[in-house]
Amino acid sequence: MSRPTVLIVDDEPDIRELLSMTLEGMDIAPDTAADLAEARQKLQLGDFHFCLTDMRLPDGDGLELVQWMQSQRPGVPVAVITAHGNVETAVRALKLGAYDFVSKPVRVKDLRKLVTTALKLREVEQRDVDSTAMRGNRQPLLGDSPPMERLRKMISKVARSQAPVHIVGDSGTGKELVARLIHDSGPRAGGPFVAVNCGAIPSELMESELFGHLKGSFTGATADHEGLIRSAEGGTVLLDEIAELPLLMQVKLLRVIQERAVRPVGGNQEIPVDVRFLSATHQDLGALVADGRFREDLYYRINVIELVVPPLRDRGDDILELAEHILDRLAAQLGVECRELSAGAKKALLAHSFPGNVRELENVLERAIALCEDGRIEAEDIQLRQPEPGQNPVRPRVSPGGENGLGDQVEELERAAIIQALEQTRYNKTQAARQLGITFRALRYRIKKLGIE
Structure with missing residues (x-):
């Protein structure tokens, strides 16, 4: 079987040589180009599995190459090398269709992870993940209406990228299902999928739950805890109901997404993480930003691509x-x-x-x-x-x-009423059903659903 091929686009010979040596060590065949014109020529003639381009080139920039590849070679994922801390450029590249980005100075470990994950896209294509496959999923995305067909196409498209995706939709529309399909349809499908309900974690425990903690860092911390984000290493994290995050946690989450590293509670060093971030909410984040309840910088960082789940x-x-x-x-x-x-x-x-x-x-x-x-x-x-x-x-x-707060309260009231009726009739279900004003079959169903022994 032939080795995968990767095109490196950079005007500095030393950088091209260093990156080529790294790829050779991964049993990948590298090719190089010194500018945009040479890159386009080689991409038109050759069969490449991946392209890595610097942002600054003698005859243009990496963003131009990203845009050109979306129309001319859409099947080849492309990542850009950005200046350290230049988040705006990275976000622009992702919005234009870049697979991912890596910051200078490029670390060998980061490059290996980036290329390894990108090359898995070819496996995804061989599985032919399309709308038919999604219907055959363990949790299918059903429906032939135009909004659902558009949503399926968008899922297939964004699954090829590592860009943060923000999923918007009313309560009960299936936002977590959409997030799982993005994960299952992309190169991280073999890794974990971790869904975090930001509204269900007490604020005083949120930092520890998300980022982990070291033993002895606070009362009750009897052992090291890796946290939910690190538990998704190599996979995907869904930050569900992200609008519920307190402002202080929003600042810390922004740093994690930008630096791709977490600092556990009680730790003094950041730990690199390799995860893709998805988020979801039924609230209007734009309105929350305007009201000062959600940070604008975090909003633009997580909302690189927006998916709307139709009601x-x-x-x-x-x-x-x-x-x-x-x-x-x-x-x-x-x-x-x-x-x-x-x-x-x-x-x-x-x-x-x-x-x-x-x-x-x-x-x-x-x-x-x-x-x-x-x-x-x-x-x-x-x-x-x-x-x-x-x-x-x-x-x-x-x-x-x-x-689910009201639903839980209603179920508790229903459970109490059924137990009371059963006790009053000495567990005669026929009489209990008559006393409750429902059929015997309905009572038997409710007993089973509510887990009443």
């Missing part, structure tokens, strides 16, 4: 495909046969705006399964939440405790 109300008949998929999964989990939607049930689903999106659809179908008889869900089994007067019908209200 369910904009996806047309996708809702029926989703409903059938969810019904099959729930029926298999619960051991019931309610998998069919009547014409009336389908009409009711299509007429609803679903402010809670896919999460609300799942809840509606769970209740419908508990109520349906003879394996068929009728329109009366579809209990849809109606917006209260004055409430926006297309955006759910969120409790102060987070997205």
Whole structure:
């Protein structure tokens, strides 16, 4: 099998030689060009797996080469070498389509990681990761509506890059699923995927949870802890609900993203990390920046590429495909046969705006399964939440405790009511169901779902 080939573009002979020697040591065939014109000529004639270009060239700059390659050689990933600390140039390169960047002076370890990850893209292409493959994923991205087709194409495109991606969408639209697909469709698929809910970590523990800590650095630190970011080494970190980060943590996270290194609590040295950062939120970060609640520099650093996940109300008949998929999964989990939607049930689903999106659809179908008889869900089994007067019908209200705070409270109340009814009827489920005003089948379903022994 022939060795992979990499083109190095730099006007300094010593740099070209140093980088070539590093690649030779990795069993990679290097080729070199001293300026833009020579680079374009070689890229047009040769079959390269990767291109690494300096920013300053005698007849132009690296950004021009990045733009040219997006139209002429889009299948070849290109990374740029930037001056140390020149974050603005790095971000511009990523926005133009660069695979990644490396800062001067180029460290051999960083170069090896960069090239090794980039060369894995050829393996991804051989797997032919397209919309069909995404449908066959363990968690498929369903739907044929135009917004979903556009989203699938964007996922395939951004998966080829190492640029930070910010995923925007209403609560319940499936932002974490999109992040997982980006990870699974890219060169880091073999590495870990770590999802961090920034709103679920107490502020006093956040630095330790994200960056790790050393033994003895604070009361209770009985052992070293590597932290969530370092646990994703070689893979991807999703910072979900990033808008919930306190301002002090935003400053520290910005440094981690820029320097690609973390400093554990109690440590005095930064530890290099090789991860790709994705972020997500249902809030308007631009408005939070304007209000002074989110740092503008962090916003532009994480929002190099923005992906919008469409709400369910904009996806047309996708809702029926989703409903059938969810019904099959729930029926298999619960051991019931309610998998069919009547014409009336389908009409009711299509007429609803679903402010809670896919999460609300799942809840509606769970209740419908508990109520349906003879394996068929009728329109009366579809209990849809109606917006209260004055409430926006297309955006759910969120409790102060987070997205799931109200749902958790309702489940606790439901669990308490069922246990009380069972105790009062000496665990006679038929009588307990009658006392609660629900069917025996519905009670059996709720007992199983809530984990009541």
